[in-house]
Amino acid sequence: MKSIAKKTFWAAYDNLGGLILLNLTWSILSLPWAMVGYALVILGATAPGWELFIASFLAFEIVLFSPPTLLLFAAGMRWAAGEAVQLKILFAEVRKLAFRGQVLGLIFFFTSLLLLINLYFYRQIGGWAGLILGCTMVWFIVALLLMSPYVYPLLIFRQGDLWDTLSQSFLLMVDNIKLSIGLFLAIIITLLIGAISVAGLFCGLFAILVLMVCICFRELLPKYTGQQLREQTPRKWRELIRPWEV
Numbered sequence: 221m222k223s224i225a226k227k228t229f230w231a232a233y234d235n236l237g238g239l240i241l242l243n244l245t246w247s248i249l250s251l252p253w254a255m256v257g258y259a260l261v262i263l264g265a266t267a268p269g270w271e272l273f274i275a276s277f278l279a280f281e282i283v284l285f286s287p288p289t290l291l292l293f294a295a296g297m298r299w300a301a302g303e304a305v306q307l308k309i310l311f312a313e314v315r316k317l318a319f320r321g322q323v324l325g326l327i328f329f330f331t332s333l334l335l336l337i338n339l340y341f342y343r344q345i346g347g348w349a350g351l352i353l354g355c356t357m358v359w360f361i362v363a364l365l366l367m368s369p370y371v372y373p374l375l376i377f378r379q380g381d382l383w384d385t386l387s388q389s390f391l392l393m394v395d396n397i398k399l400s401i402g403l404f405l406a407i408i409i410t411l412l413i414g415a416i417s418v419a420g421l422f423c424g425l426f427a428i429l430v431l432m433v434c435i436c437f438r439e440l441l442p443k444y445t446g447q448q449l450r451e452q453t454p455r456k457w458r459e460l461i462r463p464w465e466v
Contacts, residue, residue, distance in 0.1 A: 224439060225406075228432040235299050235431075236424070242295050242305075243427035249288035257282040274336050281332060285325025285371075287318040292427055293372040296434035317375055323382060324371055328364065335361050366400045367393040369407065373437040396440060403436050 232239060257279030264275025283289070291314045295305045314321075335357050342354040370389040378384060393400045407429060414425045441447065 224432065224436050227435050228428065231299050231431055231435065232428045235305070238295070238299075238305055239427040239431065240424040242292060243424045246288045246292050246426065249291070250283055250286060253283045253286045253288070270340065274340075277336070278329060278333060281325070281329050285321070285328050285368075287314060287321050289430070290314050290317060290321040290372055290375070292430040293434060294376055296427070296430045297373060297376050297438075299431055300434040300438045313376075317379070320375060320382060320385070321372065324375065324385060327382070327386070328368065328371075331364060332361065335364070363390075363393070366397075366404050369400075369403055369433045370437060373434055377437070377441075392440065399436065399440075403433065406432065 260275045260279045260282070261272070264272040291310060294310050294313050294317075298305050298310075339354055339357040339361070342350045342357060344350070345353070367389040370392045371385060374380070374388050374392070375385045378388070380388070410425065410429045410432075414429075
């Protein structure tokens with residue numbers, strides 16, 4: 221994760237203006253999904269107990285698994301490869317994948333909803349049966365969360381169908397479990413920082429988070445494709461202080 225964090229930093233440094241612009245674009249385009257998520261949170265707030273937490277969790281999924289987020293990933297995959305990003309090309313690419321991207325979002329939403337309902341039900345049962353079944357649901361939810369970062373990068377990279385994208389995401393998660401856990405924890409920490417600052421989440425932080433996921437995905441490619449990534453020139457910290465000397 222240290223190498224990925226360093227590469228993310230320099231990629232963000234080189235493309236900071238584009239990251240902020242695309243993050244703002246994502247914020248605007250995501251408004252319809254955000255409104256649906258907000259309505260879900262309001263609905264959950266009217267009920268006692270865990271309903272608000274469940275509603276908030278599902279609301280995040282609605283926003284994060286959407287065509288506007290797919291746009292960020294399309295840009296992130298190019299930046300991670302050291303390529304230039306052109307909005308016209310990005311929008312054309314996302315238009316071809318938007319339907320599949322949204323269906324994947326719905327699959328994650330309804331799967332999460334079903335697992336959470338089952339967890340709530342088994343919790344009410346109590347006893348050893350309820351505990352074992354409830355823990356099983358928790359493990360399914362954890363697996364769903366750990367595989368989720370790979371879904372959009374795989375969709376963009378392979379241009380595959382729904383089953384191909386989901387199955388390959390699951391296999392990547394299982395085959396790289398330590399990296400998947402580290403990546404997920406980094407995502408949670410970044411989202412918490414963004415939630416505290418609020419403005420940061422909409423003005424570049426979320427785009428940087430997507431960039432980190434894309435860089436992480438690219439680091440795995442040689443393991444499965446046999447093709448080596450393009451060598452990058454080592455970067456030095458003095459670039460931040462005296463960029464004209466580089």
